[in-house]
Amino acid sequence: MKTIFCAAALGLLGLASFAANAQGECDKYRTSYDKTYCFAKLFLESDKELNTAYKDLRAVAKEAANQKLKATQLDWIKYRDATCESSGSINVDCNYRVNRERTEYLRDRARECKAGTCRDEMIGKKSWN
Template identity: 40%
Template sequence: MKKIILLLSAALSSSAFADNCENARNTYDDVYCTNKLYASADTELNQNYQALRGKLSASQKALLKKSQLAWIRERDAECTTAAGIDVQCRLSTTQERNNWLRERLRECSAIGCKTSALR
């Protein structure tokens, strides 16, 4: 029983260290924290994309989809190296795309959805 308690407390304390992204102790913790941020940004990206789609006409939706697919190809090309996927690159490009999507949402609310801005 004592062994189980010790194992559980060790597991909990190591996960607590990993979640302390303010003071990442090593490269593993840094990668873990960057991945968590990327997952959050990707969720936000999908929410922003769906919210914008909800404000567009059918032809504007098709244009947005084309733009989004082009962005995905560009992001993947930029953020993939011989060593693998650069998560920090994916995070920063996803954050930039989120800013772009939020700008389109603000635009739609303020002056209407401009087709020319969706390219």
């Protein structure tokens, strides 16, 4: 299973730009294989955190806000893809950074809702523009 994951990660990220990296996390690695593996882990972890933040917000927001959130999230995915993909490759650093920004935005909205100050207009806002 680990071999399949590594092969998939290499295939997915093999052509990605590594000029700038995700907050220096992968600087310590010297081989292309190790750097690719590191970037793949960061990429997957940021996506997992994003999905968790989205689900957490949906759990505390009202139904009307959830409808806006879903539509906004679909728009955000289009933005992320347009921003971080080029010629069939994913710029992992870009994807990581954009995922982290969106994750923090969603977490902030969930904290507001849990505190009783949920603002529907902020949940449906296109925060990346």
